Amino acid sequence: MTSKPAKPSFRERVVAEILGHIEAGTAAWLKPWKPDVHRLAPHNPVTNATYRGINALWLEMQGHADPRWMTYRQAQGVDAQVRKGERGTPVEYWQWTETKPVLDEAGQPVRDAAGTPRRQTFSLERPRVFHATVFNASQIDGLxxxxxxAITDPAFAPxxxxxxxxxxxxxxxxxxxxxxxxxxxxxxxxxxxxxxxxxxxxxxxxxxxxxxxxxxxxxxxxxxxxxxxxxxxxxxxxxxxxxxx
Incomplete structure (x- = not known):
């Protein structure tokens, strides 16, 4: 029985997309309008976090004018709704550290002078990767x-x-x-x-x-x-x- 080909990873998809644009070798399209010089970086308006690195690049490549992105649940949390049939875009998160409570020799939490359990953050030997699916604000109703x-330009003559x-x-x-x-x-x-x-x-x-x-x-x-x-x-x-x- 022939096994199904492995599904490409998130990073493989991003690399393939970039290589596809490079290999196409098409000349830049001269747009009949001025680009949005005030273009904002992709960000999540719910968490106020700005996407960085490969996530920022990947979200920019989706071609949406609206820089706002959020998960399905986050949209519902602000009384909005992803439109039926819209497809989300994957993003990748890495966990490099972990925080755990400090325990004494008996395995009991160590507390500070105020009685609050102490916690310690340490680096993971094997960082963990997580994936989430986000939707652009243009795919969501209710926002x-x-x-x-605004950009100042000469008057438009209809x-x-x-x-x-x-x-x-x-x-x-x-x-x-x-x-x-x-x-x-x-x-x-x-x-x-x-x-x-x-x-x-x-x-x-x-x-x-x-x-x-x-x-x-x-x-x-x-x-x-x-x-x-x-x-x-x-x-x-x-x-x-x-x-x-």
Whole structure:
């Protein structure tokens, strides 16, 4: 009987993802907006802890504009809820030390002058590793929207004809992104950076209309299959349709 291949470890997944980007060798995509120069590091708003090292790198690679991450239970603890179907992202924690009570020769706790049991911290010969699954705030309902620090830019000059096309499309546009633009089929909404972040009105409308092209494939419209993953033939076909639209 053929045994199943071993599931890659957390670190193997991170390394494979990084190598994949390197081996792809694609030129950097010139985004039609200014990156979020005030981008915050991934952090947990429940514990107020900032993710570091490989966890920070891995969470940044997920491409979410919102820097907030938390576990499923932590979301429930603040009266929020992870949306059905959302997939979490693993993170890794290491325990290098352990704290135990100090005992006397009889095995009884040693107490200080105030009567409090004394405790001692020591290094572990074999550090322990733990894994947890966290979700980005953009995957969770019930949280306050993340507000990025404002960036001062020249006034945006709307293009009436483009605005009319977007209005006729009937798809809500939410300006809640710092460095991404996408259409989300589950909520039938287009998510974009704020208009002030774009290099100009033409770049903004080109991006918005591209995402409107994707929105035409929703179940309530042309009912196209929008499930193609990045790099697949189906994904490429859908991107071509959006560009032609």
């Amino acid at each position: 306050e929207p993340f507000t990025a620090p 293009i009436p004809r483009a605005e009319a096309v977007l209005a006729q499309g009937g798809v809500p546009i939410v300006h809640d992104q710092g460095d991404r633009a996408f259409y989300r089929p589950a909520t039938d909404r287009i998510h974009l950076p704020d208009k002030s972040r774009f290099l100009g009105a033409e770049e903004y409308y080109a991006t918005a209309l591209h995402e409107l092209g994707h929105a035409s494939g929703s179940r309530t419209r042309l009912n196209r299959d929008l499930s193609g993953g990045f790099g697949s033939a189906r994904y490429a076909e859908e991107e071509l349709r959006a560009e032609l639209a």
